[in-house]
Amino acid sequence: MSKLYRHLYFQVVVAIILGILAGALFPSIAATGKLMSEVFINLIKMLIAPIIFLTIVLGIARMGDMKKVGRVGGKAILYFEIITTLAIAIGLLVANELKPGVGRAFENINTAAVAKYQQQAEEFKWSEFLMHIVPSNVVDSFAKGDILQVLIFAVLFGYGLTRMNSAGASLLLTFEKLSEVFFNILKFIMRLAPLGAFGGMAYTVGSFGLASLYPMLKLMGCVYLTMLLFIGIVLAGIARIYRFSLWHYLKFIRNEILIVLGTSSSESALPGLMARLEQFGCARQIVGLVVPAGYSFNLDGTSIYLSMAVIFLAQVYGVNLDIWQELTIIGILMITSKGAAGITGSGFIVLASTLTAIKVIPIEGLGILIGVDRFMSEARAITNLIGNGVATIVMAKSENAFDEEKYRAAIGIAGVQKTI
Secondary structure, three states: OHHHHHOHHHHHHHHHHHHHHHHHHOHHHHHHHHHHHHHHHHHHHHHHHHHHHHHHHHHHHHHOOHHHHHHHHHHHHHHHHHHHHHHHHHHHHHHHHHOOOOOOOOOOOOHHHHHHHHHHHHHOOHHHHHHHHOOOOHHHHHHHOOHHHHHHHHHHHHHHHHOOHHHHHHHHHHHHHHHHHHHHHHHHHHOOHHHHHHHHHHHHHHHHOHHHHHHHHHHHHHHHHHHHHHHHHHHHHHHHHOOOOHHHHHHHOHHHHHHHHHHOOHHHHHHHHHHHHHHHOEOHHHHHHHHHHHHHHOOHHHHHHHHHHHHHHHHHOOOOOOHHHHHHHHHHHHHHHHHOOOOOOHHHHHHHHHHHHHOOOOHHHHHHHHOOHHHHHHHHHHHHHHHHHHHHHHHHHHOOOEOHHHHHHHHOOOOOOOOO
């Protein structure tokens, strides 16, 4: 039992439970909880840009072949698009079957909050997004922690380093030592994860209250159920095809899952996930390319939520969508969910963009979701986290860059590998 207390996952579980109780019994703790959660998340974000940069540069330098880098990137983008489209379709199917919005009436909709997101959606331009991907000032990219811009710069830097051949060996060695330093800092910060999880749950429950859940329990239940089905059927099926155990993978990243659950931020687990995937058997160069890209383009949980939210609002307002309108929604979400990647409040911006585009569902309906969105963000973030890990393993296996010995050691199996 004494050993159990020392496990991070046990400490985080206890912290989450205590955070819920504290928020419910002492709502005034919300401000303190928010401070604790944001400090922890900021500590993690402080490391994201340098860890991604070093991991990608080291991976490309070791790969040594830019054609291979391009092949891996292309395969990853294709995989992301297929899986997120499937996630959108599943969300639409479940929402149409379970009908969480039928027979529900809502009053006191927060139209002021909706107007803010509507304006952001109207101001969003694809040309600006494409221009944003390429950094004009790389120092600013690191300062803001812009994952996409850091990724682009790291790929170019890695390419430049490979062109130096043996002359770049000393710089490569320096980067390897720096990478080890940053991961050592990460290990220290992760000890504070229980405090971050406690603060995050105390803030959520203290600010919004458990009572705010009741009118929306059916939608929340449908969202959580759909994400469980997606993980248990779609991702498990992919795992079986590529001959690895999804269950063992989930057990292996349980610390990261619990941290995301407590903080409602998938970014809080990004550096830890990258380290765990290497330990699980994925080559560093694959991890460095796929995981950062996945955090912008492979948002399975977000895709499910967005599609279900659109159908929910249509049901609330009594709008009957035909098959062509729903196919249009899939097409729009395939695009807009990528375009808003990395933008604060992107979920509502994407929803506002989609509702504006299809012009049949009142955009004011977003106000219904604003109050309970926080309670569904954990499910989205956890599904995104799990999906990105699975994508990385798939890419590693497809490139013969997966170490089966590391995998068997990680899951505690000696001999023949098992699958679920």
